[in-house]
Amino acid sequence: MKKNAKTRIWGDKMILVSYQTIHVPRYHEWMKSEELQKLTASEPLTLKEEYAMQNEWMLDDKKCTFIILDADKHKETNSEIEPMIGDVNLFFNDADNPHAAEIEIMIAGLYWFWLLKY
Numbered sequence: 001m002k003k004n005a006k007t008r009i010w011g012d013k014m015i016l017v018s019y020q021t022i023h024v025p026r027y028h029e030w031m032k033s034e035e036l037q038k039l040t041a042s043e044p045l046t047l048k049e050e051y052a053m054q055n056e057w058m059l060d061d062k063k064c065t066f067i068i069l070d071a072d073k074h075k076e077t078n079s080e081i082e083p084m085i086g087d088v089n090l091f092f093n094d095a096d097n098p099h100a101a102e103i104e105i106m107i108a109g110l111y112w113f114w115l116l117k118y
Helices: 021-030 034-039 047-059 071-077 110-117
Strands: 008-010 014-018 063-070 084-091 102-107
Touching: 014 071, 021 047, 021 084, 063 071
Parallel strands: none
Antiparallel strands: 008 014, 014 063, 063 084, 084 102
């Protein structure tokens, strides 16, 4: 969604940043996992297809994707790649309420997966 292209949401432990092309290689590596493919009902994509998908989502006014960053690691590295731990997808599909959205959250980083699970 172009509207959120510059949006950043800061929390104490996590930062949400809009899904940009710089995030695609790491995201693509995550999505090579058969387990993540199964859990997210996703098909494997080539890196070229992943870039096309990121662009498609950026242009779609009914979808909004954020990458979840570990805030402490971001502070240490000032990077948006190394601290990536997952993503948040919003789907604005309610014609009666354009502000309502379905939300999906994926934690792909194994450390965070286990930390949040237990």
